[in-house]
Amino acid sequence: MRIDRITMYRVCNPIKHPYTTSFGTQKAFNSLVVKMESEGFTGWGESAPWGCPAFSPYWDKGCFLLGKEFIVPKILHKEIGTPGELQKILEPIRGNEFAKGAFDVAFWDLWSRQQGITLKKAIGGTKEKAEIGYCFGVLKTFDELIAGIDRVTKMGYPRVKLKFCPTWECEMLDAVRSVYPRLTIHIDCNSAYTLQDLDMLKKLDKYDLAMIEQPLMHNDLIDHATLQKKIGTPICLDESICSLQDARQAIEIGACKFINIKYARVGGITPSLDIHALCGEKGIGCWMGGMGESSLGTTVVANLATLPYVNYPSDISPADKFYVENLGKPVLLTDQPGTYTLREKPGLDVEADKAVLDKYKQEEFSA
Ligand SMILES: [Mg+2]
Structure with a gap:
């Protein structure tokens, strides 16, 4: 499967009620959303590292930059056969699991849609x-x-x-x-x-x-x-x-x-x-x-x-x-x-709502 196009979004998604844990109080959750396209199919992935390095050492801006500078160049226009192959390609990038996670999910979604099977x-x-x-x-x-x-x-x-x-x-x-x-x-x-x-x-x-x-x-x-x-x-x-x-x-x-x-x-x-x-x-x-x-x-x-x-x-x-x-x-x-x-159509069977994505996105990158 050749990866034809990748679009990344950094999103700050407000919640209805403040959420308090030992980290403090949050009013929004920050995500990296990845759209991956191949041969007429589209896969979506999301990873929510939050907007600050509190739960883990990672945060949305860092994940976005890592994706743009290190992950996209490794996989764009490449033939990748399986999710396991994608992990092998990402292996030289140490740590940065949250950034890798959004791409991994987008690939699984894309791959299972192409196979015509549910993600489950x-x-x-x-x-x-x-x-x-x-x-x-x-x-x-x-x-x-x-x-x-x-x-x-x-x-x-x-x-x-x-x-x-x-x-x-x-x-x-x-x-x-x-x-x-x-x-x-x-x-x-x-x-x-x-x-x-x-x-x-x-x-x-x-x-x-x-x-x-x-x-x-x-x-x-x-x-x-x-x-x-x-x-x-x-x-x-x-x-x-x-x-x-x-x-x-x-x-x-x-x-x-x-x-x-x-x-x-x-x-x-x-x-x-x-x-x-x-x-x-x-x-x-x-x-x-x-x-x-x-x-x-x-x-x-x-x-x-x-x-x-x-x-x-x-x-x-x-x-x-x-x-x-x-x-x-x-x-x-x-x-x-x-x-x-769970839903029954191939893949994740959930897509990003373009209007909501446009409303809450902080950054977008496409290649
Ligand atoms: Mg916990």
Whole structure:
């Protein structure tokens, strides 16, 4: 398949309500959107590294420039047969997984459209539906959080994830557990702690959490392995896993019992499949996460969530409720809260809405 044309967009996509985590408060999510064309077919990819290097060392402007100066010249007008071949071509570019991820997804979309198969079939998805949980950021009061949990559990969401940081900590869990003693809950610390917080982290065992997501440094494996030996609650790594090698090493030293696989953080669909397969082989739990993508990206997450070794409800932001306007159309909707049924046409079967893209794009490059 010869890549005839590539267009990149840097987008700042405003959300309806501010979202607060241990990183601070966001009012928009920044994405790199890639349109890849070949022999009459078009593929779309999105990666949302955000507008600042907080979750990872990457940000939208850096990804856009990297794509323009290093990725596009490597693949434009080249014959690339499979998604695996694309990864080989991108291998000499170190790191920069978020930028590579947008191109990888656009290629998978293009390739599966050309094959005439759905993305789910192309990646080996086996589950009929993607099971999803609900995530709460830091809110103003515990009452507001409990009212929110009440609403989503009654709607049918199978589990709840709570952002957790020094200003929203054990008192918050006491309040939630006093009302919901048995609900499946896990917390996400987004690297807010160190081993100096061991006493507090040990106390978390009493809350019967499904897992503690990324308690320690974003690029750490060793301290997580130390912590996992001292607490009973499973650790789930998110920020620390940027590659198959990270996953292999984390599993080998016992740094986690779950991995939250985010396709953009690991460089695309191909590396996500590799990490998923490794988790299956080693008996480590896994589920899929998102970075606040539009429905272009959430549809990718939903497809990956149908893989056979996924054993916990994934994080898929309901893009229709999250954004002021959605970049992708049609919007993938929950058929009932807690599950997505995937679309049935070839490829990702979601395209960028040109009017919305034009409205929120900050930069565009075409070659
Ligand atoms: Mg996380």
